[in-house]
Amino acid sequence: MRKWLVRRALAVNVRVKILGIALGVAVFLGGATIVFLRGYLVRVWTEDLRVRAVEIARDNASRSTDFLLTNNLYELYALLRGAVDGNPDVRYAFVLGPDGAVLADTFGPAFPADLLSVSTVRVADDAEIALLQSGHSRLHDVAIPIYDGRVGTLRLAVSEDRMRAQIGEVVAHITLMTGLAAGFGIAAAFLLTYALTQPIAGLLHATEAVGREEFAHRVDVQTTDEFGALGESFNTMIERLGVVERQRTELLKRILTVQEEERSRIAHELHDHTGQELTALLYRVSVVAEAPTLEAARGELIELEKAAARALKEVRLLAFEMRPAALRDLGLAAALQHEARAFTQLYGFAVRCHVAGLGEVALDGESETAVYRIVREALMNTAHHAQANNASVLVQARNHTLVAIVEDDGVGYDADAVLAGPPETRFGLLGMTERARLIGASITFESSPGAGTTVYVEIPIGAGAAEGADDADSSPDSG
The missing domain is CATH 3.30.565.10 (Histidine kinase-like ATPase, C-terminal domain)
Structure with a gap:
């Protein structure tokens, strides 16, 4: 499977590879940046939210002391309602007496009894926090003792909803900017890919044309960089190949012409010289056969020997011109x-x-x-x-x-x-x-x-x- 994937990846053309790499880098870096930034904002802003929750709860606990000592529950309720209405992150607030009874709250007639049994974590000498889940909201419930706990405890919860909405807006803006930057990067990569692959495509087409022996084809050189120099060199090579091919063609034509001329010359030599000598030999043979006396035959045989020697010389000279015996033998x-x-x-x-x-x-x-x-x-x-x-x-x-x-x-x-x-x-x-x-x-x-x-x-x-x-x-x- 791995080899198949490697082969498939290598089979993709260069333009897709470069664009794929650029897109992959943009997505990876953009995604990593967004994830890191979102985690950082959640961590920092959550800590800030908890600190503000403790400060709001501590302030309201201090202000509620007199109301509890004078048993002014109406003013105590007004204080709690003001804390909820004046802070968009505060979800609820209530005060418990020393015996754990609810003295004032912002819930109205339906107080959630489960809040009385939540476990808290101490974050300061006078503050404890519990992390609660209410529907889709996460709440930080802060407990602050009032007058060192002798007159009661104030409970106040802040929600992460507004914080997370703000983080979502920031992440959305960053995502948009990252997307725009990635888009510009991909566009630049596309232009760069075109600038890189277009000369290569031209060289490829020129190579295919040379393979088809189309030596009139030329690379369209549009730049003066390394690719332009390569195209010029390739055009020079094609031109030289064309010259060599034309010379080779002319030489082959000349060779064929010379071969035909050589055949004609050999035929002429055989017909006009060797053929005539052989005809003379035949004539001398017939004369010898018809010689009336031995002396006459001897004279004809001498002439016959001379004619045979001349014919042999002609044949040897012709053979030497084809490939000299000295080259072969010596x-x-x-x-x-x-x-x-x-x-x-x-x-x-x-x-x-x-x-x-x-x-x-x-x-x-x-x-x-x-x-x-x-x-x-x-x-x-x-x-x-x-x-x-x-x-x-x-x-x-x-x-x-x-x-x-x-x-x-x-x-x-x-x-x-x-x-x-x-x-x-x-x-x-x-x-x-x-x-x-x-x-x-x-x-x-x-x-x-x-x-x-x-x-x-x-x-x-x-x-x-x-x-x-x-x-x-x-x-x-x-x-």
């Missing part, structure tokens, strides 16, 4: 060296490659492929755009980090302008950036017009990645 260092030599031969600019501190277990296959592709893409950019005479590739493992740097002395470009430009002008850079991101690497492009280009990649690796590795150097300038 590792990243050999593949990068091969690429450096290939670019030197194919594009006419010198590429120096230096690999240091890279062991066989330095990187997993995915990271090796990513580094290889990033370096190759950087060299392709150099070949197609840089007009460079020299380029260098440096790959080095140090302090649990693999660093790859590709530099050229080409014409360069405005790196900031290109990176901030439309996606179609920087697909190569986006591709390298995405590959680096997928393996948890950081990549930086440094370039300016006339100052060449540097691509800097930093990849975190395991603690033992660089231990026991041999250095490998290649200088393919000679071809």
Whole structure:
């Protein structure tokens, strides 16, 4: 049951929780204040009522002495009647003789005989008080001896009715004021709750919109406090997410386009080169089969061998372009060296490659492929755009980090302008950036017009990645 109540309480929204707490605090403090104040007033005013009752009774006892000594019962009755009529709290008064007989009273013909047998409590040398209940009223019956009790005793009772009515009025006013204060407090709590929960609701709606990939949604920021700063930061995050999503979409489109272009190129290579070589092979086979002499067949077999070698070279070159055998069989260092030599031969600019501190277990296959592709893409950019005479590739493992740097002395470009430009002008850079991101690497492009280009990649690796590795150097300038 307790767990169910806790779950139900936690399931209530924040606004109801805050208002509930404010209301609970207001009711508790207001109720506690009213109860304490009422108890305090009852205690203090009751004591004051008893003191006044004793004073009134003592005064009337002193004044009745002469009337009793002269047996002037009429004046004694008038004195008692004046005490009752002149004090709104006095309910009755009567005088008993030394023998306990009633000499004068304010009850009229029906004197309540039970009053003669009440037990009293001494509160002073000359006063005793009894607490009585008469209907809904509480009475304090005071007994004062007259002339030291030799001529009689005066009994006088005061009621708590007027006192309790006054206390009720005070408590009612305090309750009203407490209620008004609680109302203002709850209203302030409501406004505070609205001020607190409205930005949170906006952030919640924005989060849901981002979850639906609606990156155009923005948080309505109306304040400059912490919630306003949070909303601004959230809007900045959404904007960046939108940019990243657009870049990812453009990159995926570009990847699909490149895949289609690569398929078309492979089909073209297979049809125009490998297919033709295989057709030539078939033709040579038929010629060998129909050769009239062994010498003629031997000559055709030589040509057949050359055609087969050319076809095999085409297939191997195509396979290497898909994933170089050196990367698969010998590792990243050999593949990068091969690429450096290939670019030197194919594009006419010198590429120096230096690999240091890279062991066989330095990187997993995915990271090796990513580094290889990033370096190759950087060299392709150099070949197609840089007009460079020299380029260098440096790959080095140090302090649990693999660093790859590709530099050229080409014409360069405005790196900031290109990176901030439309996606179609920087697909190569986006591709390298995405590959680096997928393996948890950081990549930086440094370039300016006339100052060449540097691509800097930093990849975190395991603690033992660089231990026991041999250095490998290649200088393919000679071809």
